[in-house]
Amino acid sequence: MAEKMEFFQSQTVQDFNKEIEKYHLGPLWNAIPDLMHKQPTPQAVPYLWKWETLYAKLMEASEIFTPDRGGERRAIYLQNPGLTYRQPWGWASTTHTLYAAVQLILPGETAPSHRHTQSALRFIMRGEGAYSIVQGERIFMEEGDFLTTPGGLWHGHAHPGSQPMIWMDCLDIPTIYAIGGTFSESYPEKIEQPKVPDNYSAQRYEGGMVRPIADRKSQVAPLGSFKWPQTLAALEGLSRFEPDPYDGYAVEFINPSNGRTANPNIASWMQKLPAGFHSKAHRHTSSTIYQVFKGSGYTVINGIRYDWSQGDFLVVPNWAWHEHVASEDAYLFSVSDLPIMEKFDLQREEAYEENQGHQTITDEFKPLQP
Numbered sequence: 001m002a003e004k005m006e007f008f009q010s011q012t013v014q015d016f017n018k019e020i021e022k023y024h025l026g027p028l029w030n031a032i033p034d035l036m037h038k039q040p041t042p043q044a045v046p047y048l049w050k051w052e053t054l055y056a057k058l059m060e061a062s063e064i065f066t067p068d069r070g071g072e073r074r075a076i077y078l079q080n081p082g083l084t085y086r087q088p089w090g091w092a093s094t095t096h097t098l099y100a101a102v103q104l105i106l107p108g109e110t111a112p113s114h115r116h117t118q119s120a121l122r123f124i125m126r127g128e129g130a131y132s133i134v135q136g137e138r139i140f141m142e143e144g145d146f147l148t149t150p151g152g153l154w155h156g157h158a159h160p161g162s163q164p165m166i167w168m169d170c171l172d173i174p175t176i177y178a179i180g181g182t183f184s185e186s187y188p189e190k191i192e193q194p195k196v197p198d199n200y201s202a203q204r205y206e207g208g209m210v211r212p213i214a215d216r217k218s219q220v221a222p223l224g225s226f227k228w229p230q231t232l233a234a235l236e237g238l239s240r241f242e243p244d245p246y247d248g249y250a251v252e253f254i255n256p257s258n259g260r261t262a263n264p265n266i267a268s269w270m271q272k273l274p275a276g277f278h279s280k281a282h283r284h285t286s287s288t289i290y291q292v293f294k295g296s297g298y299t300v301i302n303g304i305r306y307d308w309s310q311g312d313f314l315v316v317p318n319w320a321w322h323e324h325v326a327s328e329d330a331y332l333f334s335v336s337d338l339p340i341m342e343k344f345d346l347q348r349e350e351a352y353e354e355n356q357g358h359q360t361i362t363d364e365f366k367p368l369q370p
């Protein structure tokens with residue numbers, strides 16, 4: 001070992017390493033420890049954004065920025081503090097694969113229609129009355145609704161209602177940038193006009209777990225929005241039985257024409273953690289962004305306690321040990337890159353075996369407040 005170290009540090013080797021650099025060549029013998037790890041070494045860090053901060057900053061943004069003036073969406077993204085070094089594309093990165101943001105639209109405002117290769121989804125946190133128009137379908141949004149907008153679909157938003165609306169956006173921006181797949185274009189008009197009846201896809205699926213026969217042939221997004229009352233009913237049915245040891249009572253939004261995730265690249269779940277529930281700890285190769293829709297509790301990530309309550313966002317990076325505890329009934333909406341990991345056949349999971357599956361808490365995260 002010592003002999004090996006001595007060899008790598010020898011003048012001959014060091015000179016050679018330096019010499020080939022000018023030809024844009026590199027010595028693998030130097031690089032390999034950084035390339036090959038026994039297991040993932042995430043650059044993203046666990047982090048928690050408080051609702052109070054997000055809300056205050058969206059309100060400030062509404063005074064200085066309007067979509068009419070800037071021509072864009074009033075969205076503020078969650079920048080993972082561990083990923084800022086990856087400029088330019090590392091910016092707008094909440095995990096290494098996903099981007100999440102909060103978006104505010106005020107009555108009377110329009111967010112112009114456009115389309116891009118990145119897949120998008122929305123989860124409605126506050127308010128009602130705005131619609132997202134996706135491929136000519138006006139989808140009206142209410143609290144707790146989940147909307148999927150897979151890549152390539154025209155989409156814009158407008159707000160004919162009377163109260164401010166705030167939702168969560170999530171896109172696979174970092175992934176699509178990394179693989180060189182970014183294309184986008186503006187719609188020729190400011191906002192697309194309706195081509196089908198309002199809430200068309202939700203009306204076609206009013207019955208829940210049955211599909212119109214035309215949808216036996218797989219469609220990109222046969223159902224554009226999933227209404228909160230139906231999601232809640234699903235969780236209530238599920239919670240008559242034993243919870244999942246890691247995730248409590250959790251359902252996944254799916255594409256009803258093919259049974260796969262509603263958004264092809266991003267898995268979206270809604271989970272209920274009943275008051276007093278304490279999950280076991282585990283880790284997996286997929287990374288997750290949680291939005292606390294209702295309730296409060298805490299998550300222990302790699303031994304650090306993150307206390308959360310309604311409106312907060314939490315990141316659990318890939319391969320990080322985590323367990324959840326609910327102080328009161330909690331509903332967590334979450335997004336993850338599980339479908340991306342599955343496409344590469346890299347989904348792996350490991351249970352935390354020590355201490356009956358519970359981590360020892362070594363510290364508490366102190367969130368930044370406005």
Ligand code: 1HN
Pocket residue numbers: 073075101103111116120155156169171173
């Ligand atoms: C986008 O299209 C929306 O449609 C929100 O509301 C956030 C971030 C980056 C690129 C496209 C939206 C986005 C986005």
